[in-house]
Amino acid sequence: MKYQSQAVAKPYFIFALILFAGQILFGLILGLQYVVGDFLFPEIPFNVARMVHTNLLIVWLLFGFMGATYWLVPEEAQTELHSPLLAKVLFWVFAVAGTLTILGYLSVDYATLADLTYNNLLPTMGREFLEQPTITKIGIAVVAVGFLYNVGVTALKGRKTVVNIVLMTGLFGLVVLWLFAFYNPSNLTLDKYFWWFVVHLWVEGVWELIMGAILAYILIKLTGVDREVIEKWLYVIIAMALISGIIGTGHHFFWIGPPEYWLWLGSVFSALEPLPFFMMVLFAFNMVKRRRRNHPNKAALLWALGTSVMAFLGAGVWGFLHTLAPVNYYTHGSQITAAHGHMAFYGAYVMIVLTIISYAMPIMRGRPYGNSATAQAMEIWGFWLMTLSMVCITLFLTGAGVLQVWLQRMPDAGEALSFMATQDRIALFYWMRLVAGAFFMGGLVVYLGSFLIKGEAPEPALEGAAARA
Amino acid sequence: MAERFTKSMARNIYLGGSVFFVLLFLALTLDTQVRAMPERDNRELITEAVAKGKEVWEHNNCVGCHTIMGEGAYFAPELANVFDRRGGGDSATFRAYLGAWMKAMPTKVPGRRQMPQFNLTEKEVDALAAFLEWTSKIDDNNWPPNIEG
Numbered sequence: 001m002k003y004q005s006q007a008v009a010k011p012y013f014i015f016a017l018i019l020f021a022g023q024i025l026f027g028l029i030l031g032l033q034y035v036v037g038d039f040l041f042p043e044i045p046f047n048v049a050r051m052v053h054t055n056l057l058i059v060w061l062l063f064g065f066m067g068a069t070y071w072l073v074p075e076e077a078q079t080e081l082h083s084p085l086l087a088k089v090l091f092w093v094f095a096v097a098g099t100l101t102i103l104g105y106l107s108v109d110y111a112t113l114a115d116l117t118y119n120n121l122l123p124t125m126g127r128e129f130l131e132q133p134t135i136t137k138i139g140i141a142v143v144a145v146g147f148l149y150n151v152g153v154t155a156l157k158g159r160k161t162v163v164n165i166v167l168m169t170g171l172f173g174l175v176v177l178w179l180f181a182f183y184n185p186s187n188l189t190l191d192k193y194f195w196w197f198v199v200h201l202w203v204e205g206v207w208e209l210i211m212g213a214i215l216a217y218i219l220i221k222l223t224g225v226d227r228e229v230i231e232k233w234l235y236v237i238i239a240m241a242l243i244s245g246i247i248g249t250g251h252h253f254f255w256i257g258p259p260e261y262w263l264w265l266g267s268v269f270s271a272l273e274p275l276p277f278f279m280m281v282l283f284a285f286n287m288v289k290r291r292r293r294n295h296p297n298k299a300a301l302l303w304a305l306g307t308s309v310m311a312f313l314g315a316g317v318w319g320f321l322h323t324l325a326p327v328n329y330y331t332h333g334s335q336i337t338a339a340h341g342h343m344a345f346y347g348a349y350v351m352i353v354l355t356i357i358s359y360a361m362p363i364m365r366g367r368p369y370g371n372s373a374t375a376q377a378m379e380i381w382g383f384w385l386m387t388l389s390m391v392c393i394t395l396f397l398t399g400a401g402v403l404q405v406w407l408q409r410m411p412d413a414g415e416a417l418s419f420m421a422t423q424d425r426i427a428l429f430y431w432m433r434l435v436a437g438a439f440f441m442g443g444l445v446v447y448l449g450s451f452l453i454k455g456e457a458p459e460p461a462l463e464g465a466a467a468r469a
Numbered sequence: 470m471a472e473r474f475t476k477s478m479a480r481n482i483y484l485g486g487s488v489f490f491v492l493l494f495l496a497l498t499l500d501t502q503v504r505a506m507p508e509r510d511n512r513e514l515i516t517e518a519v520a521k522g523k524e525v526w527e528h529n530n531c532v533g534c535h536t537i538m539g540e541g542a543y544f545a546p547e548l549a550n551v552f553d554r555r556g557g558g559d560s561a562t563f564r565a566y567l568g569a570w571m572k573a574m575p576t577k578v579p580g581r582r583q584m585p586q587f588n589l590t591e592k593e594v595d596a597l598a599a600f601l602e603w604t605s606k607i608d609d610n611n612w613p614p615n616i617e618g
Contacts, residue, residue: 033544033582034544036580037580037581037582037583038577038578038579038580038581038582038583041575041583041585042575042583042585045534045583045585046533046534046542046544046545046582047530047531047533047534047542047544048530048533050533050534050542050544051530051533109585110528110529110530110533111528111529111587114527114528119528123524123527125527125528125530126526126527126528126529126530126531126532127527127532128532128533128540128541128542131530131533162476162480184527186515186519186520186523187510187512187515188510188523188537188538188600188604188607189506189509189510189607190502190506190510191523192538192540193498193501193502228476231476232474232475232476232479233479235476235479235480235482235483236479236482236483238483239479239482239483239486239487242483242486242487242490242491243486243487243490246487246490246491246493246494247490247493247494247497249494253501254610254612255538255539255609255610255612255613256538256539256540256607256609257506257509257510257538257607257608257609258501258505258506258509259501259505259506259509260610262501263610265497329612329614330614332539332612332613333536333539333540333541333543333547334543335543337543338543408617409613409614409615409617410614411615412615413615413616413617416615416616416617417617418546418617419545419546419547419617419618420546420582422617423582
């Protein structure tokens with residue numbers, strides 16, 4: 001660890017992983033409710049479990065991004081963090097607020113929670129992914145602004161690398177776009193239009209900047225390739241991300257009210273959205289091929305390569321499958337959307353956070369070259385179990401979705417099966433998805449277990465000086 | 470990448486490209502919201518009941534199981550067109566249907582998906598019905614493909 005204050009990242013990473021485990025637990029509950037409809041009813045109805053599942057995902061990824069930022073911004077800027085104390089205080093504020101929100105979801109029914117938190121004063125609740133009570137949303141905004149201030153001052157007082165500039169741009173966008181979460185007009189179409197300013201412009205916009213910056217940092221560290229080369233790639237990738245992704249928002253405007261020209265704009269630009277992810281694959285594999293050192297942390301390198309491939313498959317390929325308007329007319333809001341959502345989030349954002357954790361956590365635990373060979377082997381087992389399980393989840397949901405479209409969407413009115421009749425017919429795919437989900441949980445347990453193994457990777461004999469550089 | 474393609478060229482594409490597309494997106498948003506939407510969403514028909522109905526919708530996290538215009542959870546049926554599917558496009562029929570449905574929940578059929586009992590007042594059911602009726606009339610490029618949603 002080059003700067004002591006980088007260590008504030010540690011609690012962020014640990015808490016992120018705890019929430020990750022919670023997210024997967026609730027994912028299994030949901031998977032079971034899909035086939036055993038009354039499982040845990042009325043104690044934990046589907047909508048509550050789903051809120052917990054998706055909100056935990058968003059919150060733990062935010063913890064992961066913050067941890068990544070606290071870790072790499074000081075190192076890139078070559079200076080200590082502006083205020084480690086502020087970082088610690090904000091950690092506890094965010095952790096307590098997040099935990100209370102989840103407990104609120106689980107302990108009272110949603111309407112009561114809305115009343116208890118005075119949702120009527122500034123109604124923002126009850127919209128997908130933005131279910132948090134308004135007070136929690138304000139808390140997230142406050143934490144985010146404090147965080148941005150802290151790392152912003154740090155970045156500005158030190159060396160201004162492209163990695164830091166891109167990361168800060170992404171985080172700034174994340175915070176600004178969050179403000180649209182507070183806009184909730186009575187007009188549903190207006191509400192939906194600007195709701196996408198948070199949801200789409202996060203995951204298909206500024207989050208790609210964050211992902212790109214973290215990936216670039218990791219590749220600099222693991223491959224020793226010249227920073228100039230890596231930064232050029234990073235610029236090209238984020239250029240493509242924003243050029244395709246901003247107007248690509250239009251693929252969400254097809255069927256929620258906006259005019260027909262969005263059918264064309266959304267189709268054309270979102271068809272380009274796989275490009276930045278494809279570039280990330282080329283980038284990661286090229287840099288590894290041209291590496292000037294063999295870093296002993298093999299697990300981190302696997303995560304870095306894995307995230308590029310899985311993000312391309314999940315966000316790129318599975319996104320493209322149903323993004324053209326004539327296709328999306330039939331697939332919109334079906335299990336195909338769910339398939340895409342699962343692999344895209346896992347490939348792009350779960351895996352990039354696990355990449356930086358894999359690299360940074362050993363260093364923070366006094367193992368500068370990575371974990372012991374045994375621990376790395378176990379982590380790599382976790383990688384493959386989780387990743388292959390997610391591939392299966394995606395394939396099974398895709399199967400369910402294709403069948404759903406065939407039975408419920410394609411036939412004419414009189415012939416089409418109803419929603420619930422269709423669900424019964426595709427139950428086998430949901431069972432298989434549940435089994436794959438259980439394997440994912442197994443993979444997560446193996447992954448978390450790898451943290452318990454002691455020992456560290458030895459300093460590479462010949463390359464010691466290079467690996468430290 | 471070839472040496473002729475320099476880092477500053479890459480940066481300029483990024484900066485120029487993103488500024489251009491942000492501005493284009495804002496211009497399109499302005500056109501969509503100011504020119505096109507008032508005709509497509511019938512906003513003059515958003516009565517107090519419709520607005521109240523959206524609050525009821527949000528207050529009970531309906532989107533946590535259902536989709537509305539294809540967005541939400543995929544556990545329960547699409548509701549942007551439920552006015553046509555269950556009410557046959559008639560306000561009184563739909564209101565009666567929705568009231569009876571909300572009272573009958575949960576069905577408690579073993580193993581079947583269950584909808585909670587939300588204990589809505591008569592006025593809240595009225596509002597929810599008005600909201601779903603208004604929603605069904607938004608011009609959404611003729612989605613969904615058929616009545617089943």
